[in-house]
Amino acid sequence: MLNQRTIAKKVSVTGIGIHSGKKVTLTLHPAVADFGVQFKRTDVPNASVLRANAETVGATENNTTIGAGVNAVHTVEHLLSAFYGFGIDNVYCEIDGPEVPIMDGSGASFVFLLKETGIVSLNKSKKFLIVLEKVRVEVDDKWAEIEPSSKLIIDSTIVFAHPTIKSQNKVFEFSCENYINEIGRARTFGMLKDVDALKRKGLIKGGSLDNAIVLDDYKVVNPEGLRFVDEFVRHKILDTIGDISLLGHEIAGKITTFKSGHNLHNLLCRKLLATPSAYEIVSAASLERETVEAFALPRALAPSFH
Numbered sequence: 001m002l003n004q005r006t007i008a009k010k011v012s013v014t015g016i017g018i019h020s021g022k023k024v025t026l027t028l029h030p031a032v033a034d035f036g037v038q039f040k041r042t043d044v045p046n047a048s049v050l051r052a053n054a055e056t057v058g059a060t061e062n063n064t065t066i067g068a069g070v071n072a073v074h075t076v077e078h079l080l081s082a083f084y085g086f087g088i089d090n091v092y093c094e095i096d097g098p099e100v101p102i103m104d105g106s107g108a109s110f111v112f113l114l115k116e117t118g119i120v121s122l123n124k125s126k127k128f129l130i131v132l133e134k135v136r137v138e139v140d141d142k143w144a145e146i147e148p149s150s151k152l153i154i155d156s157t158i159v160f161a162h163p164t165i166k167s168q169n170k171v172f173e174f175s176c177e178n179y180i181n182e183i184g185r186a187r188t189f190g191m192l193k194d195v196d197a198l199k200r201k202g203l204i205k206g207g208s209l210d211n212a213i214v215l216d217d218y219k220v221v222n223p224e225g226l227r228f229v230d231e232f233v234r235h236k237i238l239d240t241i242g243d244i245s246l247l248g249h250e251i252a253g254k255i256t257t258f259k260s261g262h263n264l265h266n267l268l269c270r271k272l273l274a275t276p277s278a279y280e281i282v283s284a285a286s287l288e289r290e291t292v293e294a295f296a297l298p299r300a301l302a303p304s305f306h
């Protein structure tokens, strides 16, 4: 039996938003079964709680935003990705600013935080979204599709006209252990030549070599170099997991993406959810072992029970 998970205790983290440049404190609270992931802006008077799901996504340009206007939380994707990486279903997230802190530009700080905080198994079965039919979305030459598979597999291809990136492909078979070892540490990246244009749009005010891989016309500028030779496509997989976790359940399906981004990931979620014949939601108790065993945590992180 594979049960829903939450965190063992309240924990806070402070950092800056990559786009806003503002210092923010994010506080995570344990939550009950079937609560899901919910955000609350504590700096906005009378702000309603924002439930994180594909339909509450308000914007997908350069980041994934839950909500819209004054009551919104930007750049949720790396945090949500880390939650999925640990099989965490239920968390109440309070934040005193507009954007989840970027930390080092990867999920590593959240992975560390979740490891230190501990995981609790709740007294209710996990639910899985099982893909039954292929669903595909396309925008220009970019596309993404999801098709039946007993496990979550992400086959990602990125293409950049840059000598360090060029074309990278990675096929990632999800398990909590694989996520922590192969994906969680991969950082976001950007081109030095785009910095001025993004700053003029009010974006990346908090961006620096401390929270992104930065590339000039030829090479990586960061003195420490890359964490993986294919760190770029690994980060795309990290983003994809965060964005598709907004389906609201663990996922049994194979996702293939070509030059995808937050917009395409959200379109894929919305199209799947709008196609009732393409999926079903089932209890983990009724699933094959190979589907649920991907959520086994490394022994040192094994959840306690409430």
Ligand SMILES: [Zn+2]
Residues within 6 Å of the ligand: 077, 078, 188, 235, 239
């Ligand atoms: Zn990202």
